[in-house]
Amino acid sequence: MNTAVQIFDWKYEETSFERIDTFLSAEQSEWSRSQIQQWIKDGLVTVNDKSVKANYKLKMGDLIVVRILPPKELSIEPEDIPLHIVFEDEDVIVVNKQRGLVVHPAPGHYSGTLVNGLLYHCKDLSGINGILRPGIVHRIDKDTSGLLMVAKNDQAHAALAEQLKEHTTIRKYMAIVHGQVKHDKGTIDAPIGRDPKNRQQMSVVKEGKPAVTHFTVLERWLNFTLVELQLETGRTHQIRVHMKYIGHPLAGDPKYGPSKTLPIDGQALHAQALGFKHPRTDQDLYFEAPLPEDMEKAITLAQEN
Structure with a gap:
């Protein structure tokens, strides 16, 4: 489990005066606006090192910092969601995702995702991306169907992520x-x-x-x-x-x-x-x-x- 505080920061470079909750929900689509507003209320969002309200209008040059505390006793529950497994071994799972299925949980929405189904199917998924995205190396949109690869351990995850970075997949x-x-x-x-x-x-x-x-x-x-x-x-x-x-x-x-x-x-x-190279056998x-x-x-x- 990832127990460290996650820190995200931005420098606002737009000329428009945009609400901070609107800006953050656009920058991080997996964050719900209600969750962002709660973080702002809890003082986890600052602008220029000062707490603000959700309706604060950003100005050019504003420095925004979001601190996400580690989840308290949060667990993503396994769910018996039908999955089409195309390939699986000790390192990798290749899934043919159905249209309409979200790939991984996000704050405020912890169920009914591909990850929930994967945790029901197998217990061993990589932890590199934290508790909300175990095993997830890359995503496809909710309403896109088709193939994606999932890592079952950290070694496989790092190797597959490197292939994506190098554009060799x-x-x-x-x-x-x-x-x-x-x-x-x-x-x-x-x-x-x-x-x-x-x-x-x-x-x-x-x-x-x-x-x-x-x-x-x-x-x-x-x-x-x-x-x-x-x-x-x-x-x-x-x-x-x-x-x-x-x-x-x-x-x-x-x-x-x-x-x-x-x-x-x-x-x-x-x-x-x-297509990709197997992370263990090449x-x-x-x-x-x-x-x-x-x-x-x-x-x-x-x-x-």
């Missing part, structure tokens, strides 16, 4: 996007950061972190295109932001595109392929997950429109 996605993508292949190399106009979203911004997505067109229809996408980096909402940036937002995306154009609950995005591993039924139905309807 293979992560391929299938997506249905709006419009007809003209080029058969292409690379989107555009930095991603917090959207200055809507801090609940990410966007392509000059001062963002480097982000690279490769795409290949598989099929074109009248109003939609089926594409394969390969991540070189792994920024928050990267595929969703990049496809919107080039004028082809994902079908069904409630945050970055028209959300009700196809009968699918969330963005039409599936993590279809995952063996090349590669897995594919077939499209889920809701994506198949969405493709059928897209072909007809």
